[in-house]
Amino acid sequence: MSAEFEVQGIGITEIAERYGTPLYLYDGDELESRVDGLKELLHPRLEFFFSLKSNPNIGVLSVLHARGARAEVSSMAELVTARRAGVDPADIIFLGPGKSADELAACLDEGVYAIVCESFGELALIDEFAALRGMRAPVALRVNPSFSVKGSGLTMGGKPRQFGIDESQLFASDDLVARHPNVRFMGVQVYMGTRILSEEAVAENTERIFELADRLAGHLGIPLELVDIGGGLGVAYFDGERDLDLALLAARVNPVIDGFADRHPGTRLVMELGRYLTATSGTYVVRVRYVKESMGERFAVADGGTNHHMAAVGVGSFVKRNFPMRVLNRVDEPATESWHVTGPLCTPNDTLGKKVQLPPVRPGDLVGVLRSGAYGPTASPVLFLSHGYPAEVLVHDGRAHLVRTRDDTEDLLRHQHLPDRAAATALTEGTAS
Numbered sequence: 319m320s321a322e323f324e325v326q327g328i329g330i331t332e333i334a335e336r337y338g339t340p341l342y343l344y345d346g347d348e349l350e351s352r353v354d355g356l357k358e359l360l361h362p363r364l365e366f367f368f369s370l371k372s373n374p375n376i377g378v379l380s381v382l383h384a385r386g387a388r389a390e391v392s393s394m395a396e397l398v399t400a401r402r403a404g405v406d407p408a409d410i411i412f413l414g415p416g417k418s419a420d421e422l423a424a425c426l427d428e429g430v431y432a433i434v435c436e437s438f439g440e441l442a443l444i445d446e447f448a449a450l451r452g453m454r455a456p457v458a459l460r461v462n463p464s465f466s467v468k469g470s471g472l473t474m475g476g477k478p479r480q481f482g483i484d485e486s487q488l489f490a491s492d493d494l495v496a497r498h499p500n501v502r503f504m505g506v507q508v509y510m511g512t513r514i515l516s517e518e519a520v521a522e523n524t525e526r527i528f529e530l531a532d533r534l535a536g537h538l539g540i541p542l543e544l545v546d547i548g549g550g551l552g553v554a555y556f557d558g559e560r561d562l563d564l565a566l567l568a569a570r571v572n573p574v575i576d577g578f579a580d581r582h583p584g585t586r587l588v589m590e591l592g593r594y595l596t597a598t599s600g601t602y603v604v605r606v607r608y609v610k611e612s613m614g615e616r617f618a619v620a621d622g623g624t625n626h627h628m629a630a631v632g633v634g635s636f637v638k639r640n641f642p643m644r645v646l647n648r649v650d651e652p653a654t655e656s657w658h659v660t661g662p663l664c665t666p667n668d669t670l671g672k673k674v675q676l677p678p679v680r681p682g683d684l685v686g687v688l689r690s691g692a693y694g695p696t697a698s699p700v701l702f703l704s705h706g707y708p709a710e711v712l713v714h715d716g717r718a719h720l721v722r723t724r725d726d727t728e729d730l731l732r733h734q735h736l737p738d739r740a741a742a743t744a745l746t747e748g749t750a751s
């Protein structure tokens with residue numbers, strides 16, 4: 319018998335049989351070691367806020383949080399998830415360009431540490447809501463800086479963007495603070511981009527963000543209780559990419575933080591991380607249903623595809639690049655053949671891997687897409703062809719835990735309704751009167 323993929327000593331065959339496929343499998347040890355590595359090597363004043371957006375599973379968050387990660391949330395459900403995972407409101411920040419009135423109200427009622435405000439319109443609304451509650455709302459300003467720094471997969475700053483308020487607009491306003499008496503301006507946030515794999519770029523970003531924060535705080539006359547330097551640290555997915563070297567990152571960034579931290583002894587310094595914390599812990603596991611050939615090329619058709627893992631399509635690059643993939647039930651067999659690994663959707667785009675080197679694939683094999691713990695099902699069209707959300711399994715302390723049940727047909731149909739004649743008529747009459 320050949321070797322199989324294991325997580326903390328539990329074999330993939332057993333996990334797939336117990337929970338079915340397709341599924342997402344997370345290694346709790348890996349989640350912990352990601353937080354530990356950052357805490358060990360990066361500046362002691364730096365606090366790590368987990369961006370739930372990258373993986374909103376409450377089980378995943380609970381492991382990260384137990385290790386000291388705090389929470390950065392961007393929706394009502396993410397806020398509630400963080401609270402139920404036991405994150406203290408004082409360790410939650412709420413961010414996002416389109417916050418609803420309900421979300422802003424919940425931020426104030428829950429007492430989150432900071433609302434990261436992204437527009438003048440939002441600021442006016444926060445001021446109004448805080449007045450209604452007889453309180454002052456803690457607000458950090460998200461700045462869209464005039465500069466941008468190379469080295470990010472997706473640039474978020476230094477361009478026309480829906481995120482944050484342009485640096486120039488903030489410097490052009492002299493009475494911003496006076497016009498919002500119910501807002502306690504307490505900090506600055508800047509997020510430069512995602513998938514950053516250059517230690518140099520992180521250091522340069524950080525330096526420029528600190529400089530901007532000081533300048534803006536001086537101009538507006540506000541304190542800096544919080545400076546959030548964003549994050550966007552990447553992981554290597556594709557050939558030719560290299561993982562960040564944490565020791566090197568520390569050597570570059572820590573001296574920058576040192577200077578600022580000394581000058582601002584009371585300021586909370588925050589880094590936001592999504593992908594960096596969760597990507598390497600996760601494997602997307604599918605079972606091969608059929609193998610076939612078409613015009614001389616081999617296809618392995620599996621029970622899950624881009625409906626659960628849109629990132630594997632390789633959007634954003636001209637050539638399709640593959641995530642690392644393995645036949646999990648025979649990991650020691652040499653990869654001698656070229657395979658397209660596809661899913662159950664009726665579109666040619668449903669391709670998890672194109673011309674992947676794999677051992678000979680057979681029906682029933684388990685194929686894994688590695689490094690898939692970030693932006694998986696939550697960032698995929700899980701309802702396409704009505705297959706629904708996959709199961710999620712977390713192995714923690716040597717035990718497997720089902721941390722999300724897969725959707726079944728009833729789950730998918732629960733929110734749909736046959737047209738109801740009576741209800742339709744009532745609405746029409748209501749409008750007419």
Ligand SMILES: *Cc1c(COP(=O)(O)O)cnc(C)c1O
Nearest residue numbers: 369509512513550590591592593
């Ligand atoms: C998406 C996002 C993050 C997380 O990004 P990663 O690249 O996954 O670390 C953090 N902050 C903001 C503002 C974001 O939009």
